[in-house]
Amino acid sequence: MSHRCEKLHNELMSETVFSEFFSPASSALNRVRYAAGRFKSLPMEDFCAFGCLRHLQGIQTLREQIQLLFHLTEAAQMPVARSTYSDAxxxxxxxxxxxxxxTQLFRxxxxxxxxxxxxxxxxxxxSIYAVDGSYQHESAHYHRCAPKHGGEDNPKGHMMLAFYDVRIGAPASVQIETRNFHEMRVFKDYGQEPxxxxxxxxxLWVVDRAYVDMPFWDAQYKGYRQTVITRMKDNLLVEDxxxxxxxxxxxxEGILADEEVVLKASSARWRLIHYQAxxxxxxxxxxxxxxLEPGVVAFLYLRRWDEEKCFDTWKNSFASKKAWSKSVTGISAQAWLxxxxxxxxxxxxxxxxxxxxIGDEKSLMKQSDRIDQKYIKEGQRIPWHTFLYRSVSKISQQVIRFLKYCFWKKASRKLYKRQLMPMLLRYM
Structure with missing residues (x-):
């Protein structure tokens, strides 16, 4: 380990809240074979730990990140140079x-x-997956050149095509694209990766109408028995x-009709389900x-919105609204972190x-209040899944704040019970 990082590493990873938080990632890294000797100035574990810490702190600039690391230790010099982390x-x-x-951590x-x-x-x-694209502002050092100016850059910014595991409520993978490509093209390119x-x-994939491509999904079913749930597009012709x-x-409840349809764009069997919310x-x-029962199909499509909560966390709590780097590699590293x-x-x-x-009790109570207001007081039908699916879609902001302000403290049952537990039980 480099002399500059050693003191900070030892202090950050010595029975602190952050060391407990990061320990599953350390275990995952131990199962990856790589040449650790290549990283003398910034060990791989520290590269990942500092990246996670930057997300937790919501730090937008690398200069601020390096200064934070410097203030965490009494060393006479910066634990890592800005150019070193930028190169990393x-x-x-x-x-x-x-x-x-x-990948190991996801398992x-x-x-x-x-x-x-x-x-x-x-x-x-x-496995139930959702996929959607979100756009990220470019780094301040990056000068966009969109197609109208003769370049290939996407006018919306960098596309982060994220893949979300609906079963555990967590992102599983991501594909970065800086060029002005449609989401479906990026999705197909991702399918070629090993x-x-x-x-x-x-x-089973749950996608919005941007991913309606009947020959593609026919091929997915034929090759891997994968199926898809999406919304019907008006330009799809139903022949029978x-x-x-x-x-x-x-x-x-709420299903108006369930039809087997023949589409002009596909040679396979499809269903068209009419649902009233x-x-x-x-x-x-x-x-x-x-x-699947048609009611389950409708329910799974509604769960696609859980991924939007993930994007919301990335953009408003993590430091992912803006790119850390101008290289595609650096942008990808940021997304994987x-x-x-x-x-x-x-x-x-x-x-x-x-x-x-306990669960995230404060969010579950808010969910119950919303059910009372939306369904009981307004006399609407209570969906069947209301009491089966009692999961909070968004990572608790209060847990993020606890880690943001207490990551440097020594981990103890007393600390967690005094500062973390109340945040899960009620809004502070």
Whole structure:
């Protein structure tokens, strides 16, 4: 380990709140084989730890991050130079290690975090993924050149195409694209990667209408038995339709019709489900998933919004609204560090909630108040999944604040009970 980082590393990782928070990531890194000797000025573990800390602190600039690290120790010089960390962000070798590390961490999270869909009928153990794109402002050092000026840069900013595991409520992977490409093209390119989730057998995807591409989903079903749930597009031509029986089970409340349809754009079987929400709004869901009850199909599409809460955390709590680097490698490293921080937060919160046998009580009480106001007082139908799906979509802001202000303190049961537990029970 370099002399400059050693003192800070020892203090940061010595029985502190942060060392407990980061320990699953350290374990994941230990399972990745790499040449540690190449990183003499900034060890890989510190590179990841400082990146997670930057997200937790919501620090937008590298200069501020380096100054924070300097203030954490009494060393006479900066523990890491700004140029060193900037170069580390742009290292393709570090990015490869980081991706392998987060992949290992995601497997840990799947084994630890509760299955939010365990009680939803018909799903078994199938993987349920959502995908959506979000756009990030460029680094201050980056000068965009959009197509109207003769370049390829996306006028909206950098696209972060994030893949979200609905079962555990956590991001699983990300694809970065700086060029002016449609989300579906980036999605297809991602499918060519060796470890792509698009190669997982029998996975179920929940996507919006930007991802309606019938030949693509036909090929996914044929190759991997993957199915999709999306919204019907007006320009899709239905050549034939045949009604399907809808059982009178409670989970099908609000289902107006379930049809098997023949689409001009596809040679496979599809379903068109007509659903009326409790507020009276009607929706049409399109799927090639032929086994699930139509009410479950409608429910899963509504769960797609959980990913929006993940983006909200990244942009408003983490330092992900703006790119840390102008290189694609650096932008990708930032996004993978955001996934790492999200997984660590979920595991950290779950560990303490499980120990105290509580949930995010303040958010669950707010959810109950919303049910009372929206359904009971207004006389609307209470959806069947209201009491089956009792999971908070967003990572608690109060947990993030606890880590933001207490990461340097010595970890102890007394500290957690005095400062963390009250934040989970009520708004402070």
């Amino acid at each position: 962000l742009s290292s393709e070798y570090r990015l490869e290690i980081l991706i392998q590390m987060v 840990q999270a799947r084994a630890v975090l509760p299955d939010r869909l365990a009680e939803i009928p018909g799903l078994g153990e199938r 470890d792509s989730l698009l190669k997982e057998r029998r996975a 339709r045949k009604p399907r029986d809808v059982s009178e089970h409670k989970i099908n 409790p507020d009276g709004n009607c929706f049409k869901f399109l799927t090639n998933e032929m086994e 955001a996934i790492m921080t999200s997984l660590l937060l979920l595991m950290f919160a779950h560990h303490h909630q499980d120990r105290w046998q």
